[in-house]
Amino acid sequence: xxxxxxxxxxxxxxxxxxxxxxxxxxxxxxxxxxxxxxxxxxxxxxxxxxxxxxxxxxxxxxxxxxxxxxxxxxxxxx
Amino acid sequence: xxxxxxxxxxxxxxxxxxxxxxxxxxxxxxxxxxxxxxxxxxxxxxxxxxxxxxxxxxxxxxxxxxxxxxxxxxxxxxxxxxxxxxxxxxxxxxxxxxxxxxxxxxxxxxxxxxxxxxxxxxxxxxxxxxxxxxxxxxxxxxxxxxxxxxxxxxxxxxxxxxxxxxxxxxxxxxxxxxxxxxxxxxxxxxxxxxxxxxxxxxxxxxxxxxxxxxxxxxxxxxxx
Numbered sequence: 001x002x003x004x005x006x007x008x009x010x011x012x013x014x015x016x017x018x019x020x021x022x023x024x025x026x027x028x029x030x031x032x033x034x035x036x037x038x039x040x041x042x043x044x045x046x047x048x049x050x051x052x053x054x055x056x057x058x059x060x061x062x063x064x065x066x067x068x069x070x071x072x073x074x075x076x077x078x
Numbered sequence: 079x080x081x082x083x084x085x086x087x088x089x090x091x092x093x094x095x096x097x098x099x100x101x102x103x104x105x106x107x108x109x110x111x112x113x114x115x116x117x118x119x120x121x122x123x124x125x126x127x128x129x130x131x132x133x134x135x136x137x138x139x140x141x142x143x144x145x146x147x148x149x150x151x152x153x154x155x156x157x158x159x160x161x162x163x164x165x166x167x168x169x170x171x172x173x174x175x176x177x178x179x180x181x182x183x184x185x186x187x188x189x190x191x192x193x194x195x196x197x198x199x200x201x202x203x204x205x206x207x208x209x210x211x212x213x214x215x216x217x218x219x220x221x222x223x224x225x226x227x228x229x230x231x232x233x234x235x236x237x238x239x240x241x242x243x244x245x246x247x248x249x250x251x252x253x254x255x256x257x258x259x260x261x262x263x264x265x266x267x268x269x270x271x272x273x274x275x276x277x278x279x280x281x282x283x284x285x286x287x288x289x290x291x292x293x294x295x296x297x298x299x300x301x302x
Contacts (some may be wrong), residue, residue: 013224014251016184059141062134062170065224066178 003049004071005060008039013065039066079294082118084148084164085287086110086128086139091274095124095161097201098246098274101112101287102179102294110142120157120293121148125218125272126212134165135178135271143170157201157293158266162218164197165258165268174261174268175233176225181218188217190282191243193257193271197237199297200267202289212285214271216249216257224250230254236262241269 009015015040025033042060044052049072056068081099085092085107092107099105099122106131108115112129115121128139137180152158167235168174181187195203195210206212215223225233230253233239241258250270258269258295273286 014179014182014222016180016182016251020184059133059137062137062177064226066181 001049002073003044003047003052005042005044005048005052005056006071007038007042007061007066008037008068010065010067047059079119079157079298080117081105081120081122081290082108082115083124084108084110084144085124086126086142086193088102088128088130089126091125091163092145094272095122095274096221097275098287098290101249101277102290108144111143112235113147115144115147118146118151118156119297120159121151122274123148123158123160123167124274125162125164125249128163128167128235130277131163131220132171134166136168136170139163140171148277149173150258152261152266157297159289160266161200161272161274162216162221162270163245165270166220168268170176171265175229176223176259177239177272178220179222179224180220181222181249185220186217187247187249188215190215191247191249191257191271194238194244196242197240197260199237199264201293202267203240203264203292204296205292206276206288209243210290212276213283214273214276214286216284218250218270219301221250221252223250223270225244225253227300230256233259238262238264240267241271246281250256 018036022036061068083095096105235248242255260267273289276283276286
């Protein structure tokens, strides 16, 4: 099965990438964007999704500074 | 006095660290797949891009076989110095508090800031004096030190902020100008500046050598 893990900087953590993107958008005429946060997407193909949280906490994210969200393909259960 | 300098795939400052350490003692390289450190008195986790910095700097290196041995060495009180990527590795491994985030300005920085000694609680600064100003180069993209406010308060109260960038010279947006911290016991220290690149006046400063001299002195007070 397929799983996706969305990783983003925790709220309150400085995100210079997001700020740089936010500053670049008005130059292209997109003037109504109030906040941009840049994170990363990790796609996994795996058999057993029950240990995904452990994977996220031990390797895929740094829990001190990042939040994550696990998305499973439709119909799958954890 | 025998230093062990770790070499991960992607390390690039291990040879300079070895040369710096060899000015005060013997220095050997430790391959990342080693499980046994052998007879080592001080461990240096050097700068570079271990495992390509994939995922996050230090995230994969912390699981290298040699890291278990280093954690064991540190638990027994052995001095461990993490420089730049080595600092990131020690934070990821939970051996030091906090995390290193991308520089506030998003750019790679390479300059020689003034760094103030804030604590002599670590063997790497025990022979220095609080308030001394060192000139040591930095070169990194992910060097903005971050920890929750309450943890920063605690680090300061426990005298564990070892080095700070001098006023106005913080190159990366680190909270409270922190350039280096140590663990509770003081024997594990991490810093973003590169003391191994400042060991000879020929390259502008020999201040970095003093950290190596300090640990050598701390371990062998009689011989020193």
